[in-house]
Amino acid sequence: MSDISQNGAPKRTGSLLSKDARTAKRNRAESRFKLYGILAIAVGLLMLVTLVYNIVSRGTGAFTQTFVTLEVTLSEDKLDKKGNRNLDEIKKVSTFGYAPLIKDAIGKEVEKLGIQTDLPAKKQAAILSKSAAAQLRDYVIANPDKIGDTVEFRFLTNSRVDGYMKDRVSRDSIANDKSISPAQLDFVDQLVAEGVIVKSFNLDFIFGADASDQRPEAAGIGVSMIGSLFMMLVVLVLALPIGVAASIYLEEFAPKNWITDVIEVNISNLAAVPSIVYGILGLAVFINYMHLPMSAPLVGGLVLTLMTLPTIIISTRASLKAVPPSIRDAALGVGASKMQSVFHHVLPLAAPGILTGTIIGLAQALGETAPLLLIGMVGFIASNAPDSVAGGLLSPNSAMPAQIYEWAKRADPAFYERAWGGIIILLIFLVTMNTVAVILRRRFERRW
Amino acid sequence: MPTLWLVVSVLVLAAIGYVLGRKRALQSANGNIRELHSLPIYYGLNVAFAALLPALGVLILWLLAQPMIIDSTVSGMVPHEAIPEETTLGLVMSDVRRVASGLDAAVEQGVMTLAESHSLRAEAADIRARLGEVGVALGAEVKAEVLQAAQSYRRMTATGTHAMTLVVALLAVTGLAIAYARTHKDFRARNVVERGILVLLILAASLAILTTIGIVFSMLFETMNFFGLHSWKDFFFGGIWAPNFRGDSELSILPLLWGTLFISFIALLVAVPVGLFAAIYLAEYANNATRSFAKPLLEILAGIPTIVYGLFALLTIGPMLVDFFGKGGLLGVEWMAGATSVLTAGMVMGIMLIPFVSSLSDDIINAVPQAMRDGSLGLGATKSETVRQVVMPAALPGIVGAVLLAASRAIGETMIVVMGAGAIAKFSLNPLESMTTITTRIVSQLTGDTDFASPETLVAFALGLTLFVLTLGLNILALYIVRKYREQYE
Structure with a gap:
């Protein structure tokens, strides 16, 4: 044992109270290492600040x-x-x-x-x-x-x-x-x-429609906001029930066998599939095969539903798992059926977590652009707000991120200001949704 | 929308069934709930489900199957002579569909009567002009065969829709009647309803599988079509990407793959060191206050939509790089022609991936048992020596997994490269040149006017499938590594 220390470190001489060169070197390495960490965090935060500063300083002009x-x-x-x-x-x-x-x-x-x-x-x-x-x-x-x-x-x-x-x-x-x-x-x-x-102040930027590329001063994001709204409606109506149902089955009822395993592996892989692949799926299935109308928020909503489902399923399963088994046992003990114990007791207790996960999934869907490009929700599409719910779902429209992309593509720099301004509005929506999610979590989260 | 009304009427029927079933059960028990096998609500639900579920199930299947069946029958009717050179059956079929929907529109707007639309003959009437009136533009004169096919297409669609309405309505009513007749106080309604709900839950869970199958098959079929039109050797092993519309496009994935990997590499070069050191600092050095302040702030970067990063690349980072490396720039060199380049896209993508790498590595570093750190510190190692020589080797497999996940993200990222990377497909080692990626080409081949019979459009599906396989492989590998590593310490 003793020869191990003889190989490496030189023999220490002098007082323990005074630092020798080697200790000083090690200490310097220590503070250097710590500095790298601080620098890394500083770089990350600096990027965040630059990004936010850029957005605010270049985008506020669009509002006047x-x-x-x-x-x-x-x-x-x-x-x-x-x-x-x-x-x-x-x-x-x-x-x-x-x-x-x-x-x-x-x-x-x-x-x-x-x-x-x-x-x-x-x-x-x-x-x-x-x-x-x-x-x-x-x-x-x-x-x-x-x-x-x-x-x-x-x-x-x-x-x-x-x-x-x-x-x-x-x-x-x-x-x-x-x-x-x-x-x-x-x-x-x-x-x-x-x-x-x-x-x-320019209210028309927030509520107006896009304008042709000759008139950047008249372009607004309002109509595409309505397109986004209808898409989110479709996502909420489809993804929430299907996601919750799938999670309940997988978490509470599924027997442990290879089919369940396949489904689980599948879901975690679907969560990591690039979003553009969902766009290809939407183009091939919803538009080329089912002949749903091109550029319709309904199709966009369906594509985003498929994209958000894995996120919602994963977070719902986590919150179902967090409900302690004693709740289920107590319900079963007083004569409830398995189904009743889940729907009457476990699900209500897991609801805040499910809601939080859903809102975060929706926020993710709201900012997604790539799949929308493939199903035609880009370009100068709608010049009027839809007049009915069916019109809102089926008539061609854009969505906020796709509208921003469209502006960024145009040649006139006046549209860049619109694009940054559009990003401010988009981020306001996202921040609000995430804040609501955080508040819900803080307010209703239960530790068992 | 007759389908919508069909759904609404089935729903109304189900609601009526609920009330009736509940009432009948209570009646059979003389109003005494205790006599019932199940709670009254289950009797109502039983009747409602019996009316609703089979009818809606058949409706959905019918809606999915009808276009396929009609398409294949009608395309069987188009004779081979009617397909001109240089087009395919698919193109003729899309003509057929367009004529059919044009005739529908004409009838709806009252330009034509229903009988007239069925008896039209291509020789007799100028169909193109008449359909033009109702806003359906046709590229060429309508041929007799196409018109005939369109008319049988319409006839079959109409018959199919009528039959569907009939079958669905019949199913709903029969289901309601049977369930209503079976409703009795001794009927085990709850068990039946719960079994029904379980089936619904299973269906929802299998949607995940269906999505995967849908993704794979939708791309596989079109990829097959593509390889029918274009040699697979050129796609996988050619060296040039040059689509054109003269029919001699060179469509090789290799230059695109090179651009994709180059940009992803630069992104990882930015994200991995920064993310990893941030994670180490947060996990090993930071006190609680710093941690609870810096971690959520960093994670904001992950929540920002990619379109924002795309704009940031195009309008901020790109011009900034040009200020350094471009003509008349600070360095006095002329290396960069425009704002889009590999470096632009790579840097911005790297920023996007920082929180991804840091929060994954943070979890992994935290999973290393404290005893290992204590052992190292007890032997007199400094904190950084502990991290470098004990924690990192232990966490390495997990961190490799995290980096692989980040790489798969980078490869599949679209908006940043669409806006920041450029459109030139080439092999080059210069990060200041603009290059293009797989995702960028998918977007550009599939947006705008697309013709699903040309290899230039279909190549997008082959690219998509390659991308899917690539990212899926990386994900499975990464998840396998991460999972295996977790087991080691649990």
Whole structure:
């Protein structure tokens, strides 16, 4: 035994109270090792902070938008030449017919405020969004009796002007930009000074629909939010009962044999299958084979159900397992059947845990994108919110993460701001769901 | 939606059955609950289940089987001469289906009468124009054979749906009647109901198996089709990925696999050291306060959706790397052309995997018995020496399992590589170049206009199957290692 220590360590000389070189070295190695650990955690936390900072700093811009307030005269000789207020004839005037009205309105505003500018009228009107004429037309069609009056409107400016107001666009960055000129930015400055152009909160981003890739200023996430909502509804209605039923069988009734083993191994493997594989499954089975409609939230919900089931089954089984056997024994002892003991006693006691697991599974499904791309829930799809439950399930729609992906793909940097803003909304949903799950767990968790 | 109404009426029937069954049982016991074998609720449920379950079961099976049967019968009717060169039966069948749904739409919108739609002849009427009116666009003129097939397709679908409604309704009523007739105070209703519930539970549990079978078969069939159109040797052993629409695509998985593995390797290079050291610190050094603060924060990283990481890669990390390595960058080199690259995707994926590695390793390190640490510390080893020479070797199999699980995650990850890795398939060792992966190609081959008869689309299924097998293999291996290791100390 004694020769072991003779081989390695050199013989110690001197006082025990003073550190020798070797101990000092070992101690240095110790603190180095500890430092690596601290560094690793710091790196992780730093990444989290960077991510959150990035999202917040780049996304909050999407919640404000630059607006121009103008008084537009809805002149009768342009919109309703015959003067008989026939809605079909009014509808014949296309958005091109409304453009002169806007041009006049800007001209009048400039005159009223006495702004000195040598910008031609057409260029002045070009600071507005392309959606302004459509907005005017929709208003006139909804209120044909207003023709001939002067009405105050709040128009969106185009995305370059909006970017200028948010410091995304500067006079240097638009050197090669055909859609805006420095002279127009000077004009914008003058209007800002007069209070005609203001930046204010943009509710349409939260509740509106996506817009074509020419009009980033008008794009909103609302309709795809409804798509996500319907998908979550499908997931909740299908995955919760099926998941709970499967877990009850596996945990309480299944005999120990190879079939049960196969099912169990299967479930833990399904939990780790890449999500895109579920997308392929959905495309092949639900769309190509069953001919369910492409891009429908129902199909998305079905795919996400299959994807979430393993998660829900695993967490439900854990919470069923946590209910002590004495509860079951007591129920059986007073004459309950096995089924009654499970449904009347074990299941209610496991409910908070099941609910927590379900919410976490739903949150995971809400953020999932890849399978949705394969079943066509991406692209400029729905411009209106669905009008009924069946429409919401079957008519083409997008989902929040797919909408964000769609924005990130487009060329105009103004859409990037939308994408980050969409992420803020998505994360608000996820944080809320996870917080509810944590609170439920804290509030109702029982230690036996 | 006649099917929806069918389901609703069966549900209503079941509800009525519940009330009737409960009432009849109580009547047979003269209103005295004690005379009944089971609680009254079970008699009601028995009748309701008898009306509901067989009917709904048949309905689901019918809905699944009918398209398959009709498809195979109708495609048997299309003569071989009617299939033009360069197309397949599948394409002709999709034409047939489109014409059929067009005719349905025309009848529904009142452009055509039902009788007219059945008696249409391709020679007589300009079907393409008339279907165009109702918003069904057809690529070419409708051939007589296709029209005929479409009409029998419609006839069979209509007959099938009628028959289904009839059978389901009949089953529901018969079930209700039989169960109602059997309801009596001595009837062992609870046992029957519980057996029924047990069957439902078993069905739910076997859905997991069905999903797996569905995954495997849905990809296997299309992969077979793909290998019918494209040589498997080129897929597995070719060196070039170059899909085109002239029909001479080179579709080899190897360059994609290389991109996938390269990006996953970089991701693990980031995630494993950081995750492992974080886990060691949290398990061995941190006090309770630090632990309860840092662990949940790190785990937030795991809960962030991958689309967020994708955007982070595309708009933050990518441009940042270009600032360093790109043209006019801080290092003065011109190594990077665009924001998408292997390094971009790999780094971001690594960040995503940090909590995955750290929480798995944390569990494994904590599972190492305290006695082993005490023994080492008692011999005079420092803490870090204990970790390196005692805890780590003991935890190694588990940590290898954790790394394998992380690798399988990285290989199957989609959004980060779709947004951060680029689209060029090649073999290169330069991490600053953009490369593409298996998952990226699956997405790009299956989105947009897809033609399920071309090898360029079908290759996605072969890629998906390869991906599935690859990740499944890694998972099984990892779970096996982790489980085996756990047994060692329990």
